[in-house]
Amino acid sequence: MSGWIKINRSINNHWIFKDPIKFKWWIDILLMANYESKRVSIGYKVFECNRGECLMSLKSWGERWGVSKTVVNNYFSMLESDNMIKTVNETVTTRLLVCNYDSYQQIENGNKTESKRKQNATETQQSTTKESKEYKESKELNNSYKKRLLSEINISDYPHLNERYYNAAISFRDLFIRNLQDFGASTVHVEKTKGSAIDEIRHIIETDKHTLENLIKVFGFLENEKPKGDFSWKKNILSFKTLREKFNKLLIDSQKTEKNGIFSTGATMQQLTDIVSSQFADLD
DSSP states (O other), rough: OOOOOOOOGGGGGGGGGGGGHHHHHHHHHHHHHHHHHHHEETTEEEEETTTEEOOOOOOHHHHHTTHHHHHHHHHHHHHTTTTSEEEEEHHHHHHOEETGGGGGGHHHHHHHHHHHHHHHHHHHHHHHHHHHHHHHHHHHHHGGGSBBBGGGGGGGGTTTHHHHHHHHHHHHHHHHHHHHHTTTOOOOOHHBBBBTTTHHIIIIIISSOHHHHHHHHHHHHHOOOEEEEEEEHHHHOSSSHHHHTTHHHHHHHHHHBTTTTTTTSSOOOHHHHHHHTTTTTTOO
């Protein structure tokens, strides 16, 4: 059974409200009463049960509430004396009529309330759907840089991006291209570097907890490395993913090149920092 009934706040002042058991039974009667007329079969008889009525024997009410027929009969008599219900003895059952039933269940107001509820639900759903769509579109716009070529990104179009990380990504991409050119290799792949490279720089700083000084040191090492033997970091660090994966090793090797404050390029640490920092506009 679905639907609802309405109870006026004045019920607080009614005598039945003072008795929890009798009040519970009263609410049960209101819930059991028909919202609309219908035909009911009991045994081999068919009855017309009207709106606001209920067809059920005293014995059935007693079993429902866990009391005797006598208690039910006395309770019904109490309600009848206060003009709350009327009862009629039928052949095999008892017809119970709730007086002033419309005050508990008005058809017009009920329909209006249900209509309003459905309208509110529809408007809420539409609003939620709209907000969800707008959020999705906003999120897609904010993340669109990841699929764009790094060379085509205008940082002013993405105010949520850290400009320092953007500048660092541009500098490393250009470094990878120069290193490839030094070895006479194709630079096409690196030139197609996507904006997601900015995230790799961000992770190196924010997730992996490296400092700006470390980033500058590794940059200078990759730019000025003097390979010994066949192995060269310049040949192996040509993507941002690899840069992040090998960053710790690169940092260690860059520190090994330092001897008495002089790098293999012939520059001091301060001179090298000044040179490399110029590649990272606004990073300080």
